[in-house]
Amino acid sequence: MNRRRAKEIRSSYEIQRPANMPFWNEIVCGNSNVLLKLIPANSVNLVITSPPYFQQRNYGEIGIGNEKFVSQYIDALIEIFCECVRIIKPSGSIVFNLGDKYEDSNLLLMPYRFAIAATERCGVKLVNNVTWVKTNPTPRQFKRRLVSSTEPFFHFVKTDEYQYFIDEFMKYEDEQVKPSNGNGAGENVGKKYFKLVDQSELTEKQKDMARAALRQVIEETQRGDIEGFRMKIRGIHSEPFGGQDGGRKIQLTKNGFTIIRIYGNPLKKDVITTPVESLKNCPHPAIYPVRIVEEFLHLLTKPGDVVLDPFVGSGSTAVAAVKQKRVFVGLDVNAEYCEYARNRLAALAYQPTLV
Numbered sequence: 116m117n118r119r120r121a122k123e124i125r126s127s128y129e130i131q132r133p134a135n136m137p138f139w140n141e142i143v144c145g146n147s148n149v150l151l152k153l154i155p156a157n158s159v160n161l162v163i164t165s166p167p168y169f170q171q172r173n174y175g176e177i178g179i180g181n182e183k184f185v186s187q188y189i190d191a192l193i194e195i196f197c198e199c200v201r202i203i204k205p206s207g208s209i210v211f212n213l214g215d216k217y218e219d220s221n222l223l224l225m226p227y228r229f230a231i232a233a234t235e236r237c238g239v240k241l242v243n244n245v246t247w248v249k250t251n252p253t254p255r256q257f258k259r260r261l262v263s264s265t266e267p268f269f270h271f272v273k274t275d276e277y278q279y280f281i282d283e284f285m286k287y288e289d290e291q292v293k294p295s296n297g298n299g300a301g302e303n304v305g306k307k308y309f310k311l312v313d314q315s316e317l318t319e320k321q322k323d324m325a326r327a328a329l330r331q332v333i334e335e336t337q338r339g340d341i342e343g344f345r346m347k348i349r350g351i352h353s354e355p356f357g358g359q360d361g362g363r364k365i366q367l368t369k370n371g372f373t374i375i376r377i378y379g380n381p382l383k384k385d386v387i388t389t390p391v392e393s394l395k396n397c398p399h400p401a402i403y404p405v406r407i408v409e410e411f412l413h414l415l416t417k418p419g420d421v422v423l424d425p426f427v428g429s430g431s432t433a434v435a436a437v438k439q440k441r442v443f444v445g446l447d448v449n450a451e452y453c454e455y456a457r458n459r460l461a462a463l464a465y466q467p468t469l470v
Contacts, residue, residue, distance in 0.1 A: 130419040130442060133158065142433060142445040142460070144453040146178070147425040150446050151198040159444070160278070160420035162199040163411055163432055165212040165403045166192055169225055178448040179426075185223060189232050195425055197237040200271075202423070206278045208415045209239070209271040212247070212403060215263065226267045239271040247407060248388040268387070268407070270415075277415070284414040285383065305333040308346045312372070316350045321371040332374050342379030348372045408435035416441055430456025437463050 132139040137153045167180030169188045179195070182188040199209050211233075213226035234241055245268040252264035312325045325348070332344045347353075347363065349371045366373035389404050408431055416422060418440040424432035427445030433456060436443035447453050 136421075138444045138446075140437075140443055142427060142430065142447070142453050142456045144447060144450050146448050147195055147446045148198070151195065151202060151425060154202045154423075154444075156201050157204045158421065159202045159423045160204060160207050161210070161411070161416050161422045162203055162207075162425065163210040163408060163422060164424045164426045165428070166195070166426045168214045169216050169223075185225070185228070188225075189229055192229055193232050193236055196233050199423075199425065200237050200239055200273050203273065205274045206276050207273070208242075208277050210268055210411050210415070211271070212266060212268045212407075214266050220259070226269070230267075230269050233269075233271060239273050240275075241269060242272055242277070243270040243385050244268075245270060245385045245387060248386055249391050250388060251390040268411070270411075278417070280414060280417060281383070283417070284410070286413075304336055305329055305344075305346075308348075311346075311348055311351055314351075315348050315371070317348070317371040324370055325372045328372070328374055332376065335376070341376050343377045345375045345377070346372060347375070403431055405431050405435045405438070408432050409439055412436065412439045412441055427456055428452050430459045433460055434463065 133155075135155050136158060138150075143150055167178060169180060169182070169185065179188070179191045182191060196209070196211070203209060211229070213229055216223045216225050230241060230244070233239055247266045247268060249264045249266070252262050255262055308329055309326065312322050312329070315322070315325075317325065325346075329346065332341075335341050336343055347367060349367050363373040363375070387407055387410055389406050391404070412422065412435055419442065421442045421444065422432065422436045423444040423446070425446045427433060427447045428449075429452065430445060433443040433445045435441075437460060445453075445456060447456070
């Protein structure tokens with residue numbers, strides 16, 4: 116990346132570089148084991164990365180991924196991971212993406228071996244296992260197994276004080292999942308429940324209570340105060356999910372009915388669905404989508420936060436950081452990948468979102 120374009124990227128942030136921070140909005144070529152030790156403890160908000168998978172692809176025959184044994188690969192990853200734990204702030208997070216591996220037709224569960232080792236050996240907690248669902252997996256025709264179309268993104272923290280921006284994250288979401296109630300908000304909303312109340316085994320007093328509660332919740336729905344509702348009637352419907360001793364179960368026992376209001380708040384599940392990306396003339400054999408990185412940036416960081424990728428590869432993490440006004444640090448041992456990532460970032464320097 117030439118100096119002028121690098122300066123333009125750096126000037127897009129309103130945060131000053133700490134005096135003891137060696138890298139700032141840079142792609143640095145070198146061994147992550149060495150480079151991470153130069154970064155001060157408790158200085159990074161988020162580490163997010165996808166290390167080379169075990170004996171899966173040719174990454175230039177250097178660095179992690181070429182180990183002969185599974186145990187050696189896990190040890191090498193854990194050495195990097197523990198350094199990542201050291202450099203993140205108490206409020207920070209680490210997100211690692213790993214793919215699995217078959218050996219002699221046996222699935223090794225490599226990502227989960229790593230996750231267990233990380234929690235046991237590096238003093239972290241595993242908050243979520245977020246599943247990446249690929250809409251365009253490699254079209255292979257296996258005779259004795261199904262095509263792999265998912266990979267895990269593990270979210271680790273080192274304290275319970277990790278920052279978490281669920282509201283900002285939901286604003287970013289393009290697709291919001293809302294519960295379906297099937298009631299609608301027209302004139303007929305809830306009428307089926309009046310018929311069921313009449314047919315139920317409830318006492319006349321309980322039926323009067325049920326009708327009054329129904330009229331109230333129907334008005335709430337028609338005013339738009341709630342998105343919809345469901346009603347459970349003793350002897351007609353199954354108990355509410357879980358059947359806990361309390362709440363709705365008590366209402367069913369005491370009153371003979373319970374009403375479940377649906378407020379329509381979007382739900383965020385631990386699944387990200389997006390296609391595998393490809394880039395023209397990219398030397399890196401495995402590119403993870405910028406959108407996935409952006410999702411985690413909105414969930415776990417705020418503008419101006421420092422995001423580090425110790426296996427930056429084609430530069431997806433750095434690209435996402437620039438687009439979302441975060442500071443990036445990208446490390447990689449492969450000089451060809453580093454040059455590609457720098458050029459990819461240089462192409463963003465003149466984007467309107469950065470000026």
